[in-house]
Amino acid sequence: MSQKFFDRCEQGLADLMREGRYKTLKIFEGPVGATAPIEGLGDTLIFCANDYLGLANHPEVVAAARAALEAFGAGTASARFICGSTVAHRELETALARFLKVEAALTYSSAFAANNGVYPALSKPGDVIFSDELNHASIIDGLRLCHREVKREIYKHSDMADLEARLKAHQGISGCRFIVSDGVFSMEGDLVKLDRIVALARAHDAVLIIDDAHGLGVLGETGRGIAEHYGLMDKVDVYTGTLGKTLGGISGGFAAGPATVVDSLLQFSRPHIFSNAIPVSSARASLAALRIIERQPQMVGDLREKVGYMRGRLKAMGIQPIEGESGIIPVLVGETHAAIDLAQRLLQEGLYVVGFGFPVVPEGTARLRIQVSGAHTRADIDRALAIIERAWPREDRGKRVAAGE
Numbered sequence: 398m399s400q401k402f403f404d405r406c407e408q409g410l411a412d413l414m415r416e417g418r419y420k421t422l423k424i425f426e427g428p429v430g431a432t433a434p435i436e437g438l439g440d441t442l443i444f445c446a447n448d449y450l451g452l453a454n455h456p457e458v459v460a461a462a463r464a465a466l467e468a469f470g471a472g473t474a475s476a477r478f479i480c481g482s483t484v485a486h487r488e489l490e491t492a493l494a495r496f497l498k499v500e501a502a503l504t505y506s507s508a509f510a511a512n513n514g515v516y517p518a519l520s521k522p523g524d525v526i527f528s529d530e531l532n533h534a535s536i537i538d539g540l541r542l543c544h545r546e547v548k549r550e551i552y553k554h555s556d557m558a559d560l561e562a563r564l565k566a567h568q569g570i571s572g573c574r575f576i577v578s579d580g581v582f583s584m585e586g587d588l589v590k591l592d593r594i595v596a597l598a599r600a601h602d603a604v605l606i607i608d609d610a611h612g613l614g615v616l617g618e619t620g621r622g623i624a625e626h627y628g629l630m631d632k633v634d635v636y637t638g639t640l641g642k643t644l645g646g647i648s649g650g651f652a653a654g655p656a657t658v659v660d661s662l663l664q665f666s667r668p669h670i671f672s673n674a675i676p677v678s679s680a681r682a683s684l685a686a687l688r689i690i691e692r693q694p695q696m697v698g699d700l701r702e703k704v705g706y707m708r709g710r711l712k713a714m715g716i717q718p719i720e721g722e723s724g725i726i727p728v729l730v731g732e733t734h735a736a737i738d739l740a741q742r743l744l745q746e747g748l749y750v751v752g753f754g755f756p757v758v759p760e761g762t763a764r765l766r767i768q769v770s771g772a773h774t775r776a777d778i779d780r781a782l783a784i785i786e787r788a789w790p791r792e793d794r795g796k797r798v799a800a801g802e
């Protein structure tokens with residue numbers, strides 16, 4: 398191998414280590430639930446999973462995956478266009494579309510792939526795409542993959558005046574306009590101002606695309622996500638989403654919307670055309686998760702109640718999370734090393750939460766991201782809080798919040 402190249406790789410890793418940004422993997426020796434066995438650490442409370450409803454290890458979800466493995470084997474061995482389309486894929490897509498009250502859905506190998514596929518496939522030279530500056534990395538990358546004559550307008554986070562000004566500046570174009578936003582912003586836990594964005598999209602004839610990865614199964618009376626939360630179920634034009642969070646924590650994603658748009662994706666979107674279909678076991682497991690949510694919508698209210706309890710107790714302990722209505726509870730701690738040190742201390746005490754620092758979030762706004770799951774009992778939450786109480790000295794809490802503000 399080229400020595401020059403090897404040295405560059407080594408240097409890159411050394412830089413990360415020096416800056417305290419080097420990531421290591423925790424190795425799990427069993428399923429993720431309220432707790433999980435982590436290699437070298439033993440049974441640990443898990444408060445960092447995206448499995449908001451605790452369905453990743455639900456017996457019905459696991460049984461559905463097992464039965465699908467027996468019936469269809471381990472993999473599809475090709476993309477959907479070749480021999481990778483099964484009745485299970487169709488059933489899941491039909492169920493997702495029905496759940497979101499849209500005409501059609503299409504699965505991808507991940508939501509990352511969906512976001513990489515949707516924008517280049519749907520946009521044409523002369524179009525303008527308006528995107529929130531805090532949108533997920535997969536949307537940012539998806540926009541980069543668009544034709545160079547597709548204009549990207551990045552508006553300030555949730556700043557509707559900025560969005561409106563940018564829309565107005567492109568009033569006369571002959572191409573199409575798209576507004577794209579996360580439904581729930583994954584680092585802040587805040588919600589898109591959907592009512593305002595819908596109004597702007599209608600006023601400016603823009604297509605509205607929402608990535609509801611963290612909203613589905615969490616927001617709205619029956620878990621239908623951000624649009625249900627706002628009572629605007631039929632106002633989002635296109636959704637992207639993941640099977641990797643509430644829908645069984647599985648590797649897979651989707652896009653959903655009008656049949657003509659979804660058919661356009663099937664015809665033109667490269668991650669769909671040139672990548673393997675999700676395994677049938679994943680499709681059936683996600684379908685089982687979706688059916689559980691449909692059957693037991695009270696799970697969503699239960700989760701909300703648990704998140705509210707966690708937030709309330711944290712505040713009572715002098716810890717001030719960023720306000721929000723989603724399942725994400727971010728707590729600012731200031732500098733990146735502070736977030737990493739604190740997360741490490743909590744882990745040693747038996748609580749796994751993740752500290753995010755620069756460059757994932759801006760310098761000085763490093764945070765712990767606490768995620769409650771339907772798998773947690775009140776006792777699990779109390780145990781987690783007791784660990785936070787022990788590992789996070791009282792006198793430090795105020796200081797760290799102030800540093801992050």
Ligand SMILES: Cc1ncc(COP(=O)(O)O)c(C=O)c1O
Pocket residue numbers: 507508509510512533535579583608610611638639640641648649650
């Ligand atoms: C808003 C958002 N979109 C997309 C993704 C990617 O999802 P997946 O893991 O299915 O690729 C994530 C996951 O972190 C996310 O938070």
